Amino acid sequence: MLPDFAAVRTEFALPTAFPSEVLTEAERAAAGPTGERVDATDVPLVTVDPPGSMDLDQAVGITRTARGFTVHYAIADLGAVVTPGGALDAEVRRRGQTVYLPDGSVPLHPPVLSENAASLLPDGPRPAVLWRIELDDAGETVSVDVRRALVRSLARLDYAGVQADFDAGRPHPALAPLAELGPLRRELAVTRGAVELELPEQEVVPDGAGGWTVRVRRRTAVEDWNAEISLLTGMSAARIMLDAGVGLLRTLPAPDPDAIAELRRTAVALGIDWPAGATPAQVLAGLKHADQAPRTLAVRRAATTLLRGASYQAFGVGVGAPADAGHGGIGAPYAHVTAPLRRLVDRFGSEVCLAVAAGREIPAWLAEALPSLPDVMNASDRTANAVSRACTDRTEAAVLADRVGEGFPAIVLRADPGEVFVPEPPVMARCSGELRAADTPVVQLVEADPATGTVRFALPDPGVASSPIGCPDRHAPQAPRHG
Incomplete structure (x- = not known):
């Protein structure tokens, strides 16, 4: 049985198309001028994304200097093409973020922008918000600058290919120092108290026979290193906002x-x-x-x-900075600015930083919008997470539907309520019985309903032997990023 992703779209009332007036405005924006900006087309930059991606939010370039590192991080400049108060602005505020399903996404912006005019594709000069971050030899920030620029991406790369190039000793020149800087930034993250769970990260993929299956996504070292550059930029943005007394933070209470x-x-x-x-x-x-x-x-x-209570906090617009401005998973204040094609709040965060860096007051439309954004983003986060979970649950149930009654080697993740991880196929689900965390019993599948996504296991009758399994390398835990 195939998982029904169309039913998920209906259940969560996901939009099926953009209104005609939104498409018309997006077409005009795609063809229009992007305003004055610095020419930075001589800065070597590349994009690194999953294979086939067209909505390219970031392009990165890193150089080793006598004193440390220089990071250039170019971000798609949606603020230059979305008119405040227009039909497009209203629609993306309604959507909040791109919602991903295995059979296709529900995009935040029309593809004429997200996959063309506003994307950092390697086909010529592109408008961007360009961050320049100077770091010392230990990877600590020395200075930060952000401004509108014209940039040129030299190549559209993917994580597996970049990892293979590093492994072969021939990384792209724009990325070569990443192998040194990435681990340095990770060491600093641990010192700050950043919490990385590294639980198995499931994804739904085609099974090669016209259906779908679930697997554990294997993150490359390059993906983790690149994520540290994104986190560095978000922390730099938060510092700018807090120093200026205005902005929008992504917050998570420090561990209790x-x-x-x-x-x-x-x-x-x-x-x-x-x-x-x-x-x-x-x-x-x-x-x-x-x-x-x-x-x-x-x-x-x-x-x-330890990681509960994530939210967004606007301040400086009639509201003071939050008492706890930090992000407990990152160990520092943090703001979303690096994915404006896929997440609404990043466009507004970038506009705050650009205004502050230029010594200007933030515009009235931005000050008016900031207080409303936390509710929009919290709601869209809940929807996106629920859709992702629903698709995974339905796929797990579809894969297991004809195996009810079978036994599966498992790892007990927690005893109350009972939860197990079955490495093959990789499934996390509830389990009843007298469980003890870290035990490795054989559990029996008692329910797998693709219509609801319900999967339940139970300990079988006494006398069934436990499995001597561990967790094989191909199912090694992978690190989800915070945000």
């Missing part, structure tokens, strides 16, 4: 001390070493090369309690 204490008790009970004075970030980072995958997965699942 009681939650940290409970995680430590869980880790110790599972046999995970937690040195005196160590932070959750340090302990989780130290699990990367742990040889006991079941207990590693169980403690990572327990650590999800």
Whole structure:
């Protein structure tokens, strides 16, 4: 049985098309001028995205200097093409963000912009918001500049290809220092207290026979390094906003001390070493090369309690800066500015930073819009996450529908409520019975309903032996990014 993604679109009332007036305005915007800007077409930049992507938000270029590093990060300039108060502006505020389904996305902007005029494609000069960030030898920020520019992407690359080039010792010159800077920034993240869960990250993909299946997505080192550059830019944006007293932050409360204490008790009970004075970030980072995958997965699942309460906070428009301006998963204040083709808030964040960097007051339309954006983004985040989960659930159920009653080697992620990870096929689901975190029993599939996405396991009758499995390398936990 095939998973019904059309039913998911209907269930969440996803838009099926753009209104004609929005398309007309987008066509005009795509053909119109982009205003005065600095010529930065001599800066070597490349884009790195999943294969086949056309909505290219970022282009990156890194150089090694005598004092450290220079990062150039070019961001698609939606602020130059979306007229405040117009039909297009109203429509994208209604949508909030691009929603991704396995059989196609529901885009934030019409493709004439997101996959053409506003995308950083490598076919000539493109308008962009260009960040220039100077770093020292340790990877710490020294200075930040942001302005509108014309840029030229030299190549449209994908993660697997870039990783292969690094592995072969021939990285693209625009990216060569990333192998040094990426790990430096990751070390700084652990020092800041950034929490990386690295739970298995599922994705729905074609099965090669006209259907769909689920697999664990394997992140490359390049993907993690590149994510650190995006996080660096978002932290730089947040610093600009906080210094200016106006902006829009992505926030997440710092981990509660009681939650940290409970995680430590869980880790110790599972046999995970937690040195005196160590932070959750340090302990989780130290699990990367742990040889006991079941207990590693169980403690990572327990650590999800540290990352609750993500939201958006506007300030400086009749509202003071939040008492806790930080992002607990990143270990620093953070703002979304790097994905404006796919996320509404990034366009507004970029406009705040551009105005502040130029020494101007933020325009009235921007000041008026900021207070309304947290509710819009929180709602669209909930929808996007629910759609993604619904598609994965329905695919898992479809893959397992004809296997009800079978036994599957599993890893217990938590005991109450019971939750297990089945490595093959890679499924995370509820499980009933007397469970203990990090055990590796064989569990029985008792329900798999593709119509609802319900998958349930149970411990079989006593006497069924546990499986001596670990978690094979091809299902190694992958690191979801914060945001």
